[in-house]
Amino acid sequence: MERRKFSREGAFYFFMSIGNYTGRFARCLEEFLNVIKDVSVESLKFHSQRGDFENWIRNGIGDGELAEKIGKLRTAGLKGNDLRRSLYAIVLERGRELLPKETKKKGVEEALKK
Numbered sequence: 001m002e003r004r005k006f007s008r009e010g011a012f013y014f015f016m017s018i019g020n021y022t023g024r025f026a027r028c029l030e031e032f033l034n035v036i037k038d039v040s041v042e043s044l045k046f047h048s049q050r051g052d053f054e055n056w057i058r059n060g061i062g063d064g065e066l067a068e069k070i071g072k073l074r075t076a077g078l079k080g081n082d083l084r085r086s087l088y089a090i091v092l093e094r095g096r097e098l099l100p101k102e103t104k105k106k107g108v109e110e111a112l113k114k
Contacts (some may be wrong), residue, residue, distance in 0.1 A: 012056045014043045029061065031093050036088055048074050048083060066094045081100050 004040050011025040014035060024039050026032035036044065047053050052080060058067035078086055 002068065008112070010060055012052075012060070015046060016040050016042050017046060018041060026027065029091060029098075030107060033091050034087065036084060036091070041084055044083050048078075048087070053087070063094070069094070 011027040013030060014022040014024040014026075016022060022039055022043050023103065024035045024043075026035050044059075051071065054067040054071045054074070057063050057070060073083065073086050073090070076086075
């Protein structure tokens with residue numbers, strides 16, 4: 001799978017509820033990681049319960065494996081910072097798996113942690 005960055009039209013937009021936009025969005029997995037670190041847990045809960053993360057990752061990013069792992073968080077019923085930590089860990093690990101070996105050696109992997 002290629003790590004691509006979407007235009008704003010293909011981005012994931014974080015909401016607290018229907019029509020209540022947080023002002024945050026992500027166009028790629030790296031941006032997604034950065035946003036989930038500090039967006040409201042209510043936003044994470046809202047999207048997790050609806051399966052929005054899974055849908056965007058599967059249909060937008062094109063990563064069925066990551067979408068499946070995220071789906072397991074929803075069915076586990078994680079909430080609050082437990083949801084945040086687990087979601088972050090899963091996406092970070094997948095990002096590490098997708099980085100080419102030569103990129104890891106150059107330390108670009110640290111960019112995923114920012």
